[in-house]
Amino acid sequence: MDPLRLSQIDEASISSLSSASIASDPIHETNSVRSYHPGRKSRLNSVASVPPPTAEASIKSGDHVPAHSSGFRRRTSTVTSWFRHQGSDDASLEPVSRKLTRQFTQQTAPGTSAFFVDGMLPNSVDDANEEAISTILNSEDSDNADSDDEERDNDLTKLNSIKKQVTHEVKQQLNKIGFFDPKFDRVKTMFHFVKGYFLITGVIMAIYSLYWGAMYHRTSRLKNFDFWVIVDEQDTLSQYVVEAANRVPNIGTWIPKPYQSISNDTSQLHSIMARKVYRQEIWGAVVVQPGAASDYLAALQSNSDFNTTGLMEVIHETGRDYVAESSYFTRAFAYLQQAFTELQPNMTAELTAQLSDSQKLAVLDKLLSPIMFTVTDLTPAHLLAPIVSGPQQFGLVYLHLLSLLQFAFFQPYHNKIASELKDASFIAYRLISSQITYIILGLGYTLVQVFFQIDIYTAYPHKVGFLIFWLSSYLVLSSLGGVNENISIFLQAVKPNLIPMWMFFWMVSNIAPTYYPISLSPKFYRYGYMMPIKNGYDLYKTLLFNTYKPANMPRNVCVLIGWVLITNALLPFTMMYYTKVKSEENKKKIKLLKKLKKLRAKHHVFRDNTVEEKPSPQ
Template sequence: MSDKQSNESSSSEGVQPYLRDGGRASVHSGEEEQDLLRTISEYNDETVTSGEARENERAREEDLEKGIRPPGPPPKYSLFSKENRGVRMQVFKQYAVVILALWIFILSVWPIYWGSMYKRDGRLINLHFLVAVEEDRAAPISQALYLATQHPELQLSATWDFESNLSEADVQKLIHDQKYWAAIYVTESNVSQSLTNAFVSAENIDTRNFVRSLYETARDPTTMEGFVSPTVFKFEAYFQDALQTEIYPALIKNLTSEQFSRLQNTNVLTSYPIIQPTDAIPVEPVTNGPLQVGLIYIIIITFFEVMWMAQLYGTVAKSAITIHYIMFRVVLSQLNYLLISLAFTCLNAAFQIKMDNSWKGGFGVFWMVSYLTMAAVGGANQNIGLILFAIHPPLMGFWMLFFVMINISATFAPIPLCPEFYRFTYAMPIKNAYELLKVTLFDTSRKNLGRYFGILVAWIVLNNLLLPVCMAFFSWNMKRKIMKEVKSKNDAKKN
């Protein structure tokens, strides 16, 4: 053999193994790619949640153990091929049903929240304001207060109730007891006489403390900032306008020329009483956390708790008698809410939210209110979740949004400014939790304390009584579905 042939042979032998290895790598890579694509299509959302993927894998493993070659996957075609015409029609029908369901949900449930704000300005007269005047309502200051309330804009902004001979303590009690949203009152019974004397005697006068306004922002921070405070500011403008255009000219008219001449050397003509605002219970911005978004998070976290505990409940159900299994779920749920609410309370304490304004053991009270709230909404989530999961699992997401909306629509908005339909909010757990937290954090009125606690406890008791019924429905419906699927598969095998 020549050197040239020897070199060609060596070269050929050196190249062939590389080509064979490369070919194997290419084939192996192609098989891996096919396996990956098959996995994506076989282990999809529907087959995994329905258990079909697990059943197929179990059957494949059994065939391998018996030495039987597992059947290959069914043939697949382009989505737009004629073989998939039936699939396309099925997908279109299912898609239309899903979109229709979302449309119905949006147009029927979301309006609950939008409706609470609809034409709210037309119901401002449902907000009652107190105007506490002097015994003589015709006195200059009292008359100016009355004239201010007659302005068309203020007539549409609130309902103005007049009272006489009220002390400052009386006014404070009426506001704290939530009889009125705000009060505008004269500080003393002789303020008008002091003003008249200043005109007659031509003496300087300090009118800054003649009239005050009183309100409690903690009663409802959103309402105070959005409606009450702006109304008080507008009232002050119209009150001073009445003094300038009606009251002061009338007082000047009764003066002699000499008195008016001396009056010009004083501050009386330019000293108009202002309305000194007093916020009896102000609110720190950080408290909006537990009072608003925090309450929404409570609903959501209890929904997560139900899903996280499902495997644990299943473990107990396999080995415990039925009555003990039911009792275990009831007790463990309450323990979960107790511990999760403790974390919620510690979170608020970490941000230095003061909890002892109303009671010395404010931390414990806040914890118990949080627990009652979680138990009330969590029990409802658990029961409805069992029912909806047994019927159609995607409905659970609809329930979550619906439950949040019916709880918050009129909770963070003043119910008097909402349509009468929203009176149901008084019976919702989040509304009563909201009121209890305000009492705990700010020492607001306690007159309805029993009702707030009673409604939360009623929700908890009702949820626990209904839990066995919901569990029975879940088991019955799921068993019926599984038996129907098994029967369908057996019939398919026979055919």
């Protein structure tokens, strides 16, 4: 019997049928039992129709039921032949290489039941259950598979008798009832719904808490940003810059350092600090030129032209973290400028004490002009176009969804191929086909960036840059899809209704530590360093903004490759576990149907004996 047809017998129908069979009284069923034949031919019951009992079978069974035509043509049923084969000793001779693929022909798309009944309309489910049960009840008893032809004929006669007694009851058990029918247990149903609501609400709260927790008390961790303030300790201007940095409210830790600790060559201070920021040793730097106050005072005394824009410089790199830079650093630098502007009159008063009244009047306009910081962003402005947020942020979420959609989209193809390949070949096919799919999808994702003129060649030349961006997209897709495929197959075997919940959890757990620096979240979120989306996010930053490659790129590539290797290594074992679970479920159903046949046979014998002992009316 095809496992697909057997799987269409839902557990509720079998359970109700078994309980009703045990509780039934054969004596009272003698005059009410009649044969059951499926109704009009439909798509679901056209495979194995139940023929009416022949006159010969009726005579042998002792029940004189007039033969009539049901309008169906009897033909050899794969359901009957498979059931006969499963019950016989020949079933043990089935090649092991076909057991896995036979189970995977039943596999449905993620998020649906492993059986093909949950997505049907109620009447279609009834037809499928009636057809499968009726066919199995009319099949030859598998316990007598080794008997000769005469014994098979006797068994068939007995089963025909059982069929007449059982099939009407089967039909009654499968009939639907209304919502307000007294037989419908509304209290029990409501209890199950309430229990489900509590479960799903608890899970949703836990998953959302995972994301909200990454942002909880984030402002208290802004001090984890380190900014160096390079100053001349003997210079008045440097002293006021340090005081202004201390007034910046709760954004970063501003660490004053004498320029002598960096380099005695003052002309190299800018390049040295820019290199430290680029290599991600610090988040930013403020450089005050040594002797800046003395140069400023000399310009005031001589009333000469003096460019104050070179006195103070702020160095940072937006490409290191696009969101954090725009959310916090820009605001921090604005606070720094505002604080220094408020302190500048005090500094000016201290410096102009050395000027005469005529000199003060001559340079009054310069004294009233604020001294501004020069802000240097190591990331070129043309790379910070708003469209970059597509692949840098939201594109990663879409890649995750794409890895899910391809798994569901190609599932029918996998099922069809599973019916033709041996187990080893099918496993190899799944491993290879999934990687080819991720390569093709990664190419499509990369071409979208090219079509919208996003500069993906910043870190590498044109041809190499395209290939590396393509490879990075493939690694992200393969790592995400490999996890989804393994978990979906596993849950499909044990608890299919948890698959959507898993997908939701996997997405949130990946996103929570990704879009902001992990240093702004609790230490728990350092697990993000091993998550596929976080590593893909850092990898795209390197490719799109040309950030320092040794800082993150080796780790990103190794983690993503590790996910690909581990998930592909686990996939064969996951598929074998799925096969084992589904095989055991099918065996349990067959065993239950055998017990039902034996029980009906005993009731049939008991009924015949009761009828024979009943005295005939005079």
